[in-house]
Structures are given as C-alpha cells and as structure tokens.
Amino acid sequence: MIKRSTRSKSGGKDNGNSGSGNLSVPRGHLETGLNDNIDRIRSEVAASPDLIVRRFTLRTGQKQHVAAIYLETITDKEMVNEFVMRSLMSPFLPEMPPENDASPEEAFKYICDNALTVGQVEVLDNWTTMLLELLTGKTLLFVDGWDQCISCSTIGGETRAVSEASTQVVIRGPKDSFNESLPTNIALVRRRIRSEKFGFEAIKIGKVTQTNVAMLYIEGIVKDEIKQEVRKRLEKIDTDAILESGYIEEFIEDNWSSPFPTIYNTERPDVIAANLIEGRVAILVDGTPFALIVPTILPQFFASAEDYYQRYDIGTFLRLLRYAAFIVSLFGPAVYIALTSFHQEMLPTTLLINLSGAREGVPFPALIEAFLMELSFEILREAGVRMPRAVGQAVSIVGALVLGEAAVQAGIVSPIMVIVVAITAIANFSIPAYNLAITARLLRFLFMIAAGMIGFYGIILGLIMLVAHMNALRSFGVSFLSPLVPFKFNQFKDFFVRLPHWSNTERPDDMTDNTTRMAQGQKPQT
Amino acid sequence: MNASIRFLKLTLAAAVLIASALLVTGCWNSRELNMLAIVTAMSIDKTDNDEYSLAFQVVMPGELSNSVKGGGGGAPYSVYTVKSKTLFEGIRKASKQVPRQLFFSHIQVVILGERLAKNGIEEIFDFFERSHEVRLTSMLLVARGTKPDLLVSTLVPLAPIQAEALMGSSEFSSRIWSNSPNIGIDDAIRKLINPGVEPSMSGLRLVGNEEEATKKSSLETTRPPYHLEITGVALFREGKLVGWLDNDKARGYMFVVNKMSSTIMNLSCQDKPDALALEVIKSKTKTDVSVQNDRAKVKITVMAEGNISEVKCAVPLDDLAELNRMEKEWGDTAIADMTGAIKRAQSLHTDVFGFGEVLQRQHPKQWKKVESQWGDKFTDAEISIAFQGQILRTGMRGKSLMEKP
Numbered sequence: 001m002i003k004r005s006t007r008s009k010s011g012g013k014d015n016g017n018s019g020s021g022n023l024s025v026p027r028g029h030l031e032t033g034l035n036d037n038i039d040r041i042r043s044e045v046a047a048s049p050d051l052i053v054r055r056f057t058l059r060t061g062q063k064q065h066v067a068a069i070y071l072e073t074i075t076d077k078e079m080v081n082e083f084v085m086r087s088l089m090s091p092f093l094p095e096m097p098p099e100n101d102a103s104p105e106e107a108f109k110y111i112c113d114n115a116l117t118v119g120q121v122e123v124l125d126n127w128t129t130m131l132l133e134l135l136t137g138k139t140l141l142f143v144d145g146w147d148q149c150i151s152c153s154t155i156g157g158e159t160r161a162v163s164e165a166s167t168q169v170v171i172r173g174p175k176d177s178f179n180e181s182l183p184t185n186i187a188l189v190r191r192r193i194r195s196e197k198f199g200f201e202a203i204k205i206g207k208v209t210q211t212n213v214a215m216l217y218i219e220g221i222v223k224d225e226i227k228q229e230v231r232k233r234l235e236k237i238d239t240d241a242i243l244e245s246g247y248i249e250e251f252i253e254d255n256w257s258s259p260f261p262t263i264y265n266t267e268r269p270d271v272i273a274a275n276l277i278e279g280r281v282a283i284l285v286d287g288t289p290f291a292l293i294v295p296t297i298l299p300q301f302f303a304s305a306e307d308y309y310q311r312y313d314i315g316t317f318l319r320l321l322r323y324a325a326f327i328v329s330l331f332g333p334a335v336y337i338a339l340t341s342f343h344q345e346m347l348p349t350t351l352l353i354n355l356s357g358a359r360e361g362v363p364f365p366a367l368i369e370a371f372l373m374e375l376s377f378e379i380l381r382e383a384g385v386r387m388p389r390a391v392g393q394a395v396s397i398v399g400a401l402v403l404g405e406a407a408v409q410a411g412i413v414s415p416i417m418v419i420v421v422a423i424t425a426i427a428n429f430s431i432p433a434y435n436l437a438i439t440a441r442l443l444r445f446l447f448m449i450a451a452g453m454i455g456f457y458g459i460i461l462g463l464i465m466l467v468a469h470m471n472a473l474r475s476f477g478v479s480f481l482s483p484l485v486p487f488k489f490n491q492f493k494d495f496f497v498r499l500p501h502w503s504n505t506e507r508p509d510d511m512t513d514n515t516t517r518m519a520q521g522q523k524p525q526t
Numbered sequence: 527m528n529a530s531i532r533f534l535k536l537t538l539a540a541a542v543l544i545a546s547a548l549l550v551t552g553c554w555n556s557r558e559l560n561m562l563a564i565v566t567a568m569s570i571d572k573t574d575n576d577e578y579s580l581a582f583q584v585v586m587p588g589e590l591s592n593s594v595k596g597g598g599g600g601a602p603y604s605v606y607t608v609k610s611k612t613l614f615e616g617i618r619k620a621s622k623q624v625p626r627q628l629f630f631s632h633i634q635v636v637i638l639g640e641r642l643a644k645n646g647i648e649e650i651f652d653f654f655e656r657s658h659e660v661r662l663t664s665m666l667l668v669a670r671g672t673k674p675d676l677l678v679s680t681l682v683p684l685a686p687i688q689a690e691a692l693m694g695s696s697e698f699s700s701r702i703w704s705n706s707p708n709i710g711i712d713d714a715i716r717k718l719i720n721p722g723v724e725p726s727m728s729g730l731r732l733v734g735n736e737e738e739a740t741k742k743s744s745l746e747t748t749r750p751p752y753h754l755e756i757t758g759v760a761l762f763r764e765g766k767l768v769g770w771l772d773n774d775k776a777r778g779y780m781f782v783v784n785k786m787s788s789t790i791m792n793l794s795c796q797d798k799p800d801a802l803a804l805e806v807i808k809s810k811t812k813t814d815v816s817v818q819n820d821r822a823k824v825k826i827t828v829m830a831e832g833n834i835s836e837v838k839c840a841v842p843l844d845d846l847a848e849l850n851r852m853e854k855e856w857g858d859t860a861i862a863d864m865t866g867a868i869k870r871a872q873s874l875h876t877d878v879f880g881f882g883e884v885l886q887r888q889h890p891k892q893w894k895k896v897e898s899q900w901g902d903k904f905t906d907a908e909i910s911i912a913f914q915g916q917i918l919r920t921g922m923r924g925k926s927l928m929e930k931p
Contacts, residue, residue: 340558340559341556341557341558341559342555342556342557344557344559344562344564344629344631344632345631345632345659345661349564349566349632349634349687349689349690350687350690352559352564352632353564353585353587353590353687354587354590355559356559356560356562356564356585356587357587357588357589357590359558359559359560360560360587360588361560361588362560365556365558366558366559452556453556454555455555455556
C-alpha cells in the first residue's frame, strides 16, 4: 500500500531560515549517484551517530548498489532487519528480470514492487520530504543511479504503553487512555467508532518539530463550517514547535483574554468518541496524551465520562454536586469575608458569636487573613504537585501542621478560616475538568478582593460581570453557555441533569444538522 | 488610527469611572468582627427626670467561644448603662464606655421597664423602625417588679447568652405551657398603629435574691438563689400599661387570640378537684365579630383536642360517658378562663384580643361606623363562647392504677 501523506506546510511562505533546520524549505530533487545522496544526507543531518547507512548489493547476481539509511534510535530495528534487509538479501527472492544488467530504474521498480515485505512503502523524490521521513523513523532505500528513494515505514522507538487515565479517573468505564503516540491514539478512537464515516486529516505543525496533528471527525454528523474553521485555524499556525496540545489550544481559541477555557481537553478515548458522535471535532497531537475537543460548551466541564456509565439518577446528582462545588470554590472565601466584615446581621446570633470569638485576637482583617490562608494553600498545593513523590509526605505533614494547627495556635488566623479554605479546596478538587478548576482558583481571588471592598454588593457586581463575560464567549461559533444562551430546553436533558439515554433522542444542534440520535419511544416497557 | 485612539480613550474613561465607583463606596460599611460589640439584649426605662435609662447587654465572644484558649473565667457578657434624652443619643453616648462599636443587629430581646410602660411606649418604637441597624423581630418583654437593667444583667444557667435563654424559655413555654404570648417589635408596632387592637406582651420577673443575680459565682451552685420567669400578659391601652393577666386568665387570653398550642389543664375526677391532668394538644379558635343594634357581638368558637396525661383517681377511662363528662368540664373551665380574660380586658377598656381588627376584616362597613368609639363598643360587647373539646387518647395505659377490678 502506497500512501501519500498530506502536507500542508509547503515551503511557500517561508522566510528563509533554512539554516535553522526548517524542513518546510524546498531543497530540490534527489541526486542520482548513491554516494552523492549519502554524502548530502550526512552533511544535512546534524551530528548524528545514530544515522546508519548500510550498503549492499542485490543478491541476484547483479552489481546493483543499494543503501538503506535510517536513524537507529527511532526505528524499529527488528523491522528493519526482518522486513527490509532480509527480504532484499534473501536467496529466495523472486526472479529478477532475466537481463543481467538491469537498469537502475528496473532495479528500483523491482525492489519497490516485489522485494519489500513492509506494509507501507512510499516513493520519494525530493530532499525535504525525504529528510522528514528519515527523521520520522522510516528506512530509506537508495539505488545507485536513480534519483528516487523508497521509504519504508519502520517507525519504532519507545512509547509508553496504553495505561489508565491519570486525570479523569472513573470507577466504571473504560480504563484505557491516550499515550504519547498519535497512531496509537487514533487507533483507540477508531476501535470505538467502526464507521466508514469516521475520518481524520493529518497536518504537520511546527517548523522545527514537524509535529503530527490529526483532526478527527465523523463525516455526515459534523457541520462543514466547523470542520473548515478548525482546519483553517490549524493551518494558520506558524510556529517553530508544538510540544503539547496546549500550544495549539492557545493558537486556535476564540478569546485569548478570558480566564475560561473554551477548548475542552481529555485523555480518554471514550470521551473523544462520544464527542465526535455529537458532531464535535477532536484534535490529537503527537507527543501528548491530551486531545482537544471543539467546539466546547460550559456543561462539558462539569460532565464526567462516568455520568453516562452509571445510572442516570446518580449521574444527575453528581453533576448537580459538581456545579455546587464550582460555586463554592469560586465564592467560598469571598462569602466568608463579606459575611464577617460587612453583613454580620445575616448570621445567626450564636454563629456570629462563635465566629467573633474565633476571630478574637486575630491581628488581620478578614480579607488579609483569607489571602494569607488561600495563598499558603496554593503554595502547598503547587509544592505537592511538583514535589518528587518521595518527599510528598513531608509536604503534607508540614502543610497540615503549619496551615492547620500552628497558624491557629499562633493567633495569625482563625480556625473558621482554616475550615473555609479546606472546604474551598475540596470543592475545587471535585471539579472534573482541571482547566476549569484552575479558572475558579484564579477568579476566587478577584471575588475575595471585591468582597473585601464592598461586601456582597461586590460579589454580586463581580458575578454580573462574570456572567456577562461568559455570555460573550464563543467556541468555534457556538455560544459557551449553550444550551442556556441561546435557550434550548430540549438540550437540558444532558445539562444540569442527565436523563436516561433512551430519552435523549436528539443531538445538540449547535454542532450538527444531523440531530437524530436514535428512534423515539425506546423507554423500557414495564 | 484616530478611531482606535478614541476607543482607547473611551475605554480608559470607563475603566477609571468604574474604578472610582469602587473607591467611593470604599469600606464605609466594613467592620471587622473583632471590632464589634455585639448587643444581644437591651433594656429601656424612664428615670425620674424624664430621661431614658438604657442598658445594653454586650457579649464577650472570647468568654463564650470554646475555640479560644484561655477563655472562661470572666462573665459571658457585660452590661453598659447610660442615661439620655433620646434613644439614639444614648446608643452613641454608650461608645464612651464601650471600647468597640456597638452592633445592634443581633438584639434578641428588648426589655421595657414598668415605669416606661406605664408612661407610654409609643415614642420608643420610632427609633426601632427608623434605624437600619436594629431588627424588628426582637422579642419584647415587660419587666415586672424589677428594674429592667437588672433583668438584662442577670446571669442564667444553661445558656451562656442570657438573651438566647430568654428567647428559649419564652418560645418553649409558649409552645408547651401557652401562658404568655411571644411578641416581637414588629407585632407591637402593628398593634399600636391599628385602632382595632391594643398591644400586649409577656412579663419577665426575677424571683429570688436580686443581689446575687449578677455574680458569676451564683452559677457555680446547683441551686442559684434566683431565677428568671416569664409570667403574665401585660395589657396596654393607647400605649400605656394598664394591667396584667395572670395564670388562668393568661391561658384564656391565649385561647382567645388563637395562640394556644399546648397546655395542661387540671380537671376534677370523681369529686376530687384537680385530680386529672389533661394536655391540650391542638386548639383552633375562630372569632366572628359583628355589630348588631349598635352593639358589638363577638362569637368565639374553639375546637380543641386533648390527651389525658395523668389520673389520680379510679376513673374508668373506657367509659364514654365519663369522657364526655370530662370534655364538658374541660369546656367549662376553658370558657371560664376566656371569659375571665375578656372581662378583665373590658374593665380596662383595652381590646388586646384584636376583635376590632376582626370586625374590620369581616365587616369593613360596620367598622367604619364604630371605629371612633371602638373602646366603648368593646367594653360592652356581647361575648358568646363555644368550646368543642375532644379527648383523643388516654396515654400508654388504659385503666387507672387505682381502679380496682
């Protein structure tokens, strides 16, 4: 099977930095002489002791000189030996054309058509592509006297095994997750959607890294405008490196200045599959397990894959809980500040006296106190994430002692503040999407300042601004607050609540015109 | 280019405006918890030279909260007293003594002195409605026989905050004893304004040794030498205290105003007086008022349910005739209570039951005619009371222990 790879980055808009290893610069045609080619490859590729050049002659009595060139670090050596070298040197090769002195062209054709037992073989004739294939881990075969080469797919090298998701853990549901290899990831999705309509486009982004990026969708469900918009935005990216999908996210998102993520990311193939079926487009990036999903709406961040696998009633309950947790993690300390320094009359008397007793002797105003505690918790959390696992325990002990007991004992903060910080933190952890959770972490400080200045009035002002801002957000043409704005009641079946699968018969019409999900009336008969 | 500069200017101006709005509101209302002196109760009385004598009960959060180490030892609250011509003056004047800002939003109880009550309470309520700091749901009590500032200073067991204790005993006793109404400031104000009803509130009395009431050491004994007691219904006419209803009459009052929730009534049993305790568990009163032939007619219907809770004689409780007799006696007692209460109020010319209000609701036209002379109309109103009591249960035991087979 000979496959043509799609390349969007032809060297058209290059600005001449070919010296910095830019593979999108045209470098002309391959040489004819075998030695010329080998010498040029050696000179073009920077110091690379792993560049292997194996010269040999075809066995069938001729004097055709052939060379196999590959980078041993990223090729599957097994494959090179077994399916390239061995088949070319095998004594059982099928008959060569009878003429003893076959031309280089004939020899080349012969190798290409008869001698290689590799699945994917490609004929290349220009330097840029050829180098790119070499750097991808393919084995190149040159025949002396012919200005083309054969690239055999022998990509190898170490990849991490498919393992359990580390960020979006479920109790019930598929346990596999993406790894850093794009083909593996696509395989994981394809295995879930056995439809001829499932397709993907491959794009290379990053002038130096030449990262493979795949855009997955299901033809017939996805709206063409969205597909084209995604492709357009991906093709517009002109950068040197894409090391993670986060790079791409920042290039293609609708509103860079918003604290809210407008692109969902996941490492779960089942989530990708579910979203593709709703008409979304997934963007998979080689080298990272995190795939992007566009367009994104706010409710996605509150849904966990498990909502759909467990019974719908518990799914609904957990979802409502997560919305509540988001609100708590956003407003928790702000409400505490507002209550204790502005609206003391709103508290029950006994609680007020308890709070007042707890704050007796605390030298700082509530705002400063809250800031101190929140900041130290953020530091603790950051330390906990970055610390080597072996020292992690030390952090938790120090954190618990210093933040909990000692600070209260020393009279720097009140014990109630510790509770508020703890509840806020726990609420924050229960938001399933990490990128929304960090949004809440940041906005929390703004709300604390607003509450510290003008109490609930400030919180409400901030809330109004926040809602107005969220309402203005779009993700690839879809309103971020959909289905709340624009109001679409039939999509509420999978929003705050998750109704049973048989009742949710329609796909949301934001991403697709093909809204029929299933036949009506599949409610189980009792 | 020009357009973009103008846009930038506009945005900047808007930003400055919004920012300055934040500054203007500033922290004008911000007060830290540890800068507040939380007032939980307050007493108001009159002095000889027509001044107010105010007392504020300020809690000491450090003494009350168990989260503060080294707390305890001191009194849970202290009382500041001040004399002034107006209430607000007194409140501000008190800041000379109190090291923190007095915070009135949590006043639970306002105790009015008897002297003030007799002079008229109308003038004090203006402050309570006008001020945004005070809440109108605070409970009103009238000091009975004791100076109100002493009542505010009295330490009570079981509740570190005395105001909460007063609230608690008032609420509980009105729920299971129903001998005193629970009147908030808002309620009193409404009744003061409305010509068809006069305010009434519960009394508070200190029984026992007054000297010991403010010492913490009295709480260290199992039998404090004094106690606070909510007792009686104070009757007001045109804002002035004119008399009290006590015991049976207070119970009758509760029946008439439909605030009876549960109480115990003693009935006779086989010729032994007060040998049977009946617990009223449910009572509903319906009042109809009309004016006929220039005379007010008040028809009161009470539907009540009760349990027999205690029997000191050998009465056969499975005998329906016996139960009927009890129900009858119960009705007679209750009607006597109610009649007593109404008679007393009529003799004082004060419609604390709100019959005028009922007339106003039921027959607005008739009310218009008698509104100006309602006091007299109430005084010679014709009262008829119907009581339908029903004994539902006789407790966990059927026969009386004394009933020999």
